[in-house]
Amino acid sequence: MAEATKTAEATKTDFEPNIVAFLCNWCSYAGADLAGTSRIQYPPNVRVIRVMCSGRVNPLFIMNALQQGADGVLISGCHPGDCHYMQGNYFARRRFNLMRNFLEYVGIEPERVRMSWVSASEGAKWKGVIEEVVEGIKSVGPMDSFKRRQLNW
């Protein structure tokens, strides 16, 4: 029994999660770009999808990413008050707050869905965010509760 839990623990930490990150065009995407051009090393588990604003991110995006095999989702936008469209990130924040509580309620680990504010000059913060997200997802293991079944005909 103890050995079985040990192996389970080992697979949990060994596995490399796939993370879908929705980054806003004006801040977070530029922040991630800065991290790259500054040669900052951060875990390579993130697949970036650029959106024009964090307010563009529909909660259905999160569900769809998790269904299609992402182990976690990160939404990142400008700091409050810095939104290129003035208010988009405020709407996103409110929406995400409810979504996050709800996913926790139905038994999906809140570590899987995260939100962050990363501005265009915060390349170093981006690295920290990614490290924290990856660590969180590694601690909860692969997403298998409602991943879409792949049919091989």
Place this chain on the structure above:
Amino acid sequence: MVDITKLRDIAKEVISRDDVRQVIGYRPGTYGFRARPAFVLEPADADELIFSPACINNLATYIVIEEKLPVPRGQEPDSRKVAVMVKGCDSRAIIQQLEEKAYDRDHVLVLGIPCEGVVDMDKVNARFPNVDKGDIALEGDKFVISFNGTKEEVAKDELLADKCKRCRYPTPLVSDEMLGDEVERFADDDFSDVEVLEKKSRDEKWAYWEEKFSRCARCYACRNACPMCYCEDCVLTRLEPMWMRRSVDISENTAYHIARAYHLAGRCIQCGACEQACPMDIPLMDLNRKFYKDVRELFDYEPGTDAEQPPLLSTFSVDDREDFIL
């Protein structure tokens, strides 16, 4: 309860008016204890209208899901009002629809029915199975169930629907004409049922919901019964982008139920129509009530109480919580 003759008289008077197209009310169903919606177009039809604790449907749904056929060239669309009978909970659906500008206030004529609670049909059918035709009436704190010449009295608590046990608005919040005397609030909502589920461990939660979700047959009865689900082009039936596939498995069912509940965040008015319509007994209200509770605690917002307030997710406050953001 409401005086039936008064109800019919008022309905007759309303349908006789020039500016009213139809009256939506209740009439006896064809089997069991059920009542069904009645669409009254002629004054003579008003004679079959009833109101009893068996009138569980939320009639506000029919205002928004009515098909609007294109009008032939040269003709004017029928702009006459729709009169609808609403209980306390249904009236909140109308307020929420008005808040979302689904239609103008002039479009509806609201006949308010102060309601002392309706039954849960599942509880009734479990207690009195295989009854061809029966009636339910509320007398004091007892339901009087009559069928096949027999009469039985059952304590109100035993058959009362769960939503009524925590109803905070028994008297309609909006009405043009009230069909009865105001009812004192007889219950309160402490969200203890939601808290029980919240306190479970993560694995227990998923095990619980996995079992519920995997039961779903995806008949969309919950969506169709809901007074707030009235998008002409629903994301669930859209082919491009196809947010969730039609296959009935745990993945798509989970996505469906999360999407359905999320689309009601800050909009659900706790009428219980979805759970009532569900043939698989999925506790849909537990999902809706989580949002209802969160919305109340986080944003101090209660849907369907004030037609003037802006919809929750189309506004924001600079001071919204953000301790979960990295």
